[in-house]
Amino acid sequence: MSLQALIFDVDGTIADTETVHCEAFNQAFRAHGLDWHWDRQLYGELLQVTGGKERIASYLERRDAATLNDPHRAQLIAALHATKTTLYHELLERAEVRARPGVRDLMNEALAANVRLAIASTTSVENIVPLLTSSFGPEAVHWFSAIATGDMVRRKKPAPDVYQAALALLHLDSASAIAFEDSAIGVQAAKAAGLYTVATPNPWTESQDFSGADLVLSSLSEAAEPLAAAAEPRLGGQYLGLERLVSLHAAALSGGARPCRS
Numbered sequence: 001m002s003l004q005a006l007i008f009d010v011d012g013t014i015a016d017t018e019t020v021h022c023e024a025f026n027q028a029f030r031a032h033g034l035d036w037h038w039d040r041q042l043y044g045e046l047l048q049v050t051g052g053k054e055r056i057a058s059y060l061e062r063r064d065a066a067t068l069n070d071p072h073r074a075q076l077i078a079a080l081h082a083t084k085t086t087l088y089h090e091l092l093e094r095a096e097v098r099a100r101p102g103v104r105d106l107m108n109e110a111l112a113a114n115v116r117l118a119i120a121s122t123t124s125v126e127n128i129v130p131l132l133t134s135s136f137g138p139e140a141v142h143w144f145s146a147i148a149t150g151d152m153v154r155r156k157k158p159a160p161d162v163y164q165a166a167l168a169l170l171h172l173d174s175a176s177a178i179a180f181e182d183s184a185i186g187v188q189a190a191k192a193a194g195l196y197t198v199a200t201p202n203p204w205t206e207s208q209d210f211s212g213a214d215l216v217l218s219s220l221s222e223a224a225e226p227l228a229a230a231a232e233p234r235l236g237g238q239y240l241g242l243e244r245l246v247s248l249h250a251a252a253l254s255g256g257a258r259p260c261r262s
């Protein structure tokens with residue numbers, strides 16, 4: 001079974017967008033006259049809850065469990081999240097959010113080798129398009145054969161739903177694709193979908209448990225920069241690149257990894 005597609009998580013994997021999301025949440029709270037403030041430590045904890053609305057709901061419950069009975073709770077969460085999403089777009093427009101090291105190189109290699117690109121993200125398409133534009137330019141959204149998002153599926157990560165949706169859109173089974181994730185929750189989702197999974201932790205997630213991933217790297221690294229041998233002893237200081245990925249993926253499959261169809 002040859003490698004047919006690379007499926008990328010978005011937030012934290014393609015670019016460090018969680019810093020921007022966190023700022024957008026805090027600006028939205030202020031815009032609604034709330035004295036809430038998510039500092040770095042609190043947001044790092046709240047990131048264990050995937051989905052912006054679910055994250056706000058989780059915070060509300062932490063503050064006051066009684067709000068669970070508030071009849072206006074859903075309306076408040078929806079209003080806050082809508083404001084946050086608008087502010088997130090404004091922040092993306094004002095400041096270019098650079099892609100993480102090596103992401104663009106690997107995407108270019110894949111496209112040149114007719115390996116398709118896809119996205120499996122908890123966030124929404126309305127957030128993904130401006131992020132791709134900010135990081136890669138307006139043409140980037142056309143690089144992707146499939147974009148599966150949290151609002152398209154019943155269960156968000158760590159459930160496998162969004163990766164299964166991406167595989168279904170690609171008409172592939174899990175043995176033909178590789179997933180790229182930045183968080184332990186995302187690795188759980190990709191592995192539950194049966195995918196070979198490369199983890200590239202970032203400052204928001206580096207303390208999490210990545211033991212479930214097939215490969216853990218500090219970043220995908222630029223093609224010219226060999227990865228530090230310590231990052232992945234099996235690579236022996238080689239940089240990743242598509243060819244190395246294909247051989248690692250094939251070795252994992254021949255080792256008995258069981259594909260599963262979505």
Ligand code: XBP
Binds near residue numbers: 021051120
């Ligand atoms: C990360 C998430 C998202 C973002 C916020 O998504 O969990 O909820 O933090 O975006 P990914 P929304 O799967 O790409 O890592 O507010 O639109 O949910």
Ligand code: MG
Binds near residue numbers: 009010181186
């Ligand atoms: Mg992520």
